[in-house]
Amino acid sequence: MSIDLSHLAALLRETAAEEILPRWQQVQARHKGDGSLVTETDIASQRRIADALARDFPEIPLLGEEMSAEEQERVIANTPGSFWALDPLDGTSNYANGFPFFAISLALIENGAPVLGIVLDPTRDECFCAAKGQGATLNDRPLRVSAQQTRLTECIAVVDLKRIPTSRIAGLFRPGGFGSQRNIGSVALDWCWLASGRFQLYLHGGQKLWDYAAGRLVADEAGAATRLFGKGGTQAESTSNLAPRLAIAAANQGLLDAWLAFVDLPPTGADG
Template identity: 60%
Template sequence: MTAEPNHIARLLRDTAATAILPNWQGIAARHKSDGSFVTESDPAAQRHLTEALAHDFPGIPLLGEEMTRAEQERMLRNADSALWVVDPLDGTSNYAAGFPAFSISLALIEGGRPVLGAILDPVRDECFVAARGRGAWLNDRPIRPFAPSRSIRDCLAMVDLKRLPPELLQAVTRHTCFGSQRYLGSVALEWCWLAAGRFQLYLHGGQKLWDYAAGRLIADEAGAAALHLIPDSLEPGTEITLEPRLAIAAANAELLRAWSDCLELAVDVG
């Protein structure tokens, strides 16, 4: 069976209805060894989606957030052939607190790069999908980024302050070059909202592969401009890896250049 966006969207909706929404606003969370939150819904959603994908697409392994590091490294060796990458519940802190911003994120990686991505916001029943070279959609409607003007001073910025390197955090707070700042708390949804034109500037200091594999593809296919950098060196990091990446993006290349200049980043944005 060929993986098509609409089929993947149905699998995500079924997973949300079965393993995520029934427990929302009434579930306890605990800390994992890395300090992040996890609930019973996280592994339940991963199990449900793993079983569905194994049934419909036998032979394609899956790398999930709720795996050990050793298991993830073993799965990543298939990135040059075919590999599913899933975050079964992106925004677990929001989910446990009752804040309505969380998602399921699924990407298919082939040849060392994402070729298909789907992200479901189960609260709003919004499913964002993209296929490499074919564009991006929200519930079957094509999406594009939006910018109110050519100036970043008119733009809304989505900025995660917590994970930024000190020098970049200082640049953000020193230069008030954007219109206003928000933070959603679900990396996957943040990429989708950029793609759909709901904000114009993006900065996040530490994204894992399962956070961005689908979302970055959706933003790219919609027409946004984005870079992933190695946090310590702020050098471009393009390979598929388990190491975190710093993300900087904007609604278009012109705004990305202005955003990079504002943040004093010496990077080539094209």
């Protein structure tokens, strides 16, 4: 089946313009059962995109972050072929606090792997797209990682500390690991900014399928070196379950090898 990425980009831009941006800085968040935040914007964005996908692609089911856990498990269990993976507002905490770093993330999963990915950053009007084996783009221009850095100490690292085992955090800040550290709060955009060369090293201790499916495909297709790990440190490439993944990545394989050796993770931290 042929799916036009520009059609999906138009859908996400329309959703952002009519559901996300008008409510920004005017919405209150509440906590879900897992402790994460949700707003009325998350729900409205998912509903709008779900309705459009059901109309245009009725044969492809949807896995959305704002579905119940039972509904999510049902999609995974009953869909051996294709399904959509949607995060209707990635970076809800940022959004609810007026921090301009959030996105819509949509991926098409086929036989356990993402084959299409699209991430829209509405505040910058940046749309990142990727198709498996066909490269990545930013606003329709080819996107390719370009890193002049050859040593960890020359690099900017994005590290999400909240999901790293506390016993391992201090070691990440010993000398030699990176030149500077950031944490910007949207997994989908983390992957896309790595693809764009805006930083060179990445570490996140626990991201779900709808967090990473589209963005990681963009990073991979742009030439970044990426890894996902499950429980006990085993590499976990399949999307056949909803367990969180520990993600480690870098702008190229040489930096990733050095980064993996430096961070010495995962020990047993991520479930999978």
